[in-house]
Amino acid sequence: MRSQDGSRQARQEVPPPGVSRAERNDHLTESHGAQRPRRTHERQHRRVLAHAQSTSGGGQRRCAAGDSESAVAGLRRRTREAGRPVQLTLEFRPELPGGFPVARLMLETEEVFGTPAEELARAEELAAAADVAIVVVGTTETIESEGIDRPTLALPDGQEELVRRVLAADPRTVVIxxxxxxxxxxxxxxxPATLLTxxxxxxxxxxxxxxxxxxxxxxRMPTTWAAAEADVPVWQVEPVDGRLDYAEGIHVGYREWLRRAAAGGPAPAVPFGHGLGYSGWEIADPALAAGSDEQAVVAVEVTNVGQRGGKHVVQAYVSRTAASAFDRPVCWLMGHAVVRAQPGETVTARLESAHPPR
Known part of the structure; x- marks a missing residue:
């Protein structure tokens, strides 16, 4: 904007009465994206209605931000009267870092969610009355992004308890x-079933x-997932004095899990390469179909023993059979091949390694 002398001045948005600038910015941070604002911000969410107007019959009501809860209550009373139109106007001017006009506004007629304890109890009741329960949990853009490191591998607060309580209420539960x-x-x-999406x-x-x-x-799993954070082999992921040491050497990822398991360590919740479909498979003994100093080819017959057609990913892992002067993994992935077959059908999978282990 410009002042009376024509010079440019930065535009300063003033928070509505009763809402501090920090409260409003915090609310906008929470409400960006597809997730509902947290319970701790719901009061700010309602108060941030800068101007609320309600028209009923021949009258009109205008309400400032700090008075918006009473305006919403008035609208709720008027909407109960059949045949009386209600008009609601919302004006909101967000102030965001960098000047990006990104926000999400919600107009709700009734409160959708109760307290966390109430929602957990409601989930249990619904699961107990259902033939099959489906629970969806996961991360959000506030804790998982390409631009930030996650401080923990735990699901957001309350989600693990939600899964456990629904499983206890209904053993026929699918967890997403x-x-x-x-x-x-x-x-x-x-x-009974866990689906990673x-x-x-x-x-x-x-x-x-x-x-x-x-x-x-x-x-099939491209990474290994732990049952507990204490089981994770590597936690030092930030440089110290400008240096990040990969102390595990060649035992990266699933190789370190296998090395620890061979020494009596914990097993993962979901191992690397794991994955199931809707059919069953039998895998015959593999055979070396071709081999040279530059390439190894392994062939194996795979039979669909299920009731429907499906896909299977055959994986070949190799390990040394004799002692070595060099540090070697317990075993490592040589190659993989995708096969598709109908019920009762047998197909041959060929797995090739461009650089066979020596």
């Missing part, structure tokens, strides 16, 4: 974990297809 990376999963052995596009439609059986979940 929607995240872009590993989270701690202490309960997979208790759940990896932030898919058109989440609802995709999930419905997989749960209904129209589509088979055919992925």
């Amino acid at each position: 974990v929607n995240s872009g990376g590993p989270v701690v999963l202490p309960w997979p052995s208790e759940a 990896w932030f898919p596009q058109q989440f609802g439609a995709v999930l419905a297809d997989v749960l209904s059986g129209a589509t088979e979940p055919g992925g």
Whole structure:
């Protein structure tokens, strides 16, 4: 904006009465994206209605921000009178760092959520009355992003308890974990089915297809997921004095899990390479189909012993059979191949390694 002498001045947005600038910015941070603002910000969320107008019959009501709760209550009373139109106007001018006009505003007629304790109890009741319960948990953009490091692998507060209480109420529970990376999963052995969805596009439609059986979940784990944070082999992920040591050497990822398991360490909740579909498979003994100093080819017959067609990912791991003067993993992935077969059909998978281990 410009002053009377024509010079440019920075525009300063003034928070509405009763709402501090910090409260409003904090609310905007929480409400950006697809998640509902936290309970601790709900009062600010209601008060941030800068101007609320209600028209009923021939009258009009105007309300400032600090008075918006009474305005909403008045609107609720008027909407109960059939045939009387109600008009609500919301004016909101966000002030965001960097000047980016990104915000989400919600107009709600009734409170949707109760307290966390009330919602957990309601989830238990719904699960107990259902033939099959479906629980969706996962990370959000506030704790998982390409631009930040996660301080923990735990699910957000309350989600683990939600899963456990629903499982206790209904043993026929499917747990959906929607995240872009590993989270701690202490309960997979208790759940009949766990589905990892990896932030898919058109989440609802995709999930419905997989749960209904129209589509088979055919992925395999690219990482190892722990049952407890204490089981994770590597936690030093930030440089110290400008240096980050990879003390595990060649034992990175699943190799370190295998080395620790061979020494009596904990097993992961979901190991690298794991994945199930809607069919069953039998894998015959592998055979070396071809070999040279530059390449090894392994062939193996795979039979679909299930009731429907499906896909299977055959994986070949190799290990040394004699002692070595060099440090070697317990075993490591040589190659993998995807096969598809109908019930009763046998197909041959060929797995190639461009650089066989020596």
